[in-house]
Amino acid sequence: MGETDIKDIKKGLDGVVADYTAVSKVNPDTNSLLYRGYPVQELAARKSFEEVALLLWTGELPSADELAEFTAFERSHRAMEANVKAAIDLLPLTCHPMDVARTAVSVLGANHPLAEDSSREAELSKAKSLLAQFPAAVAYDQRRRRGQEPVEPREDLDYSQNFLWMTFGEEAAPAVVDAFRVSMVLYAEHSFNASTFTARVITSTLSDLHSAVVGAIGALKGPLHGGANEAVMHTFEEIGIRKDESRAEAATRAKAWMEDALAQKKKVMGFGHRVYKKGDSRVPTMKSALDAMIEHFGRDEMLGLYDGLEQAMGEAKNIKPNLDYPAGPTYHLMGFDTQMFTPLFIASRITGWTSHIMEQRAANSLIRPLSEYNGPDERHL
């Protein structure tokens, strides 16, 4: 008999309930997502990313004083530490920005005076520092890939305004800032997804918060997970983006591309989800943000590509888009390089990951599943 006589192995832990969580509720039956009980659509419509971060970490929306205290901390801790910039400068421009992001978090962990302190107070402090300091690393990496000098953060701007300021060196239009804010709120948290569960596994050994986040970044990089938003844009680029093309013509080309891809049994990123089978609850809200960017920049052909791919996938396999599908083109229209999209996902998901790290630590049990041996029978030298 192997480690277990249970034969119903759940590959990919599909359908396996591994633990309780109070952080968020994903409900595929009602196609809904709650962050600490609040529908994500309401939060995306009415709350800042800073407020949502505090909600995820503490379980409650902040009072005015709590928000003011966190805002002051976050705005005064945005500058990139010298050795973070030095570490990034050691990395070749040919490496993926997710590798830069992973490295930056490692250095931030090495720098933090409370790195090895796993008390709730220390973990919350590290989570707040990480949220504040990570955008500068992403913005710097984006700019160095364009041969541009880094832009210093500004304390008079909110989180989203400052992220865009540091990246592009100019104040973004309010419509662009709001679309970015919506993406940060929607990407923040999603129960036991692969990267969050990775963070919980690492935390369950009593390792430190930054190690758990670095591991989560590794998981998020994959195109079956967070890397999908970058892959969506590669699909659009492969079909060809023609700025003056009509919406109808773009849709026709996109449909043809999808039909060919599916005929070749390709997996098209941005579609499908392990939990949602009737559609990702976040997509309508993110699609509205994309529509706002398409209108703001006058890029109707992007809507044609979006609609064409979605229609063809729906007709062929009845598979719906996930959050990464509208998020990719939204970030493209904002001006981010395609490879920078998943680091933006990190910036937001730091809140969800660190909330789960704190929850795991508060009621920990080492995560160590069983396996059923199917190798050679016992044999001897």
Ligand code: SDX
């Ligand atoms: C995220 O878990 C989370 O919550 C993640 C996330 C979060 O917020 O953290 O929501 C973020 O990661 C969203 C997902 C981003 N990934 C992609 O867009 C990658 C493309 N999607 C697929 O690889 C797939 O849908 C998964 C991996 C997301 C989920 O796949 P499952 O549940 O393991 O199901 P499966 O891959 O076995 O697919 C079932 C069937 C298969 O057909 P058959 O082989 O049985 O004929 O559906 C097909 C698949 O081929 N299918 C697809 C497809 N997704 C599923 N076919 C083509 N293109 C796709 N995208």
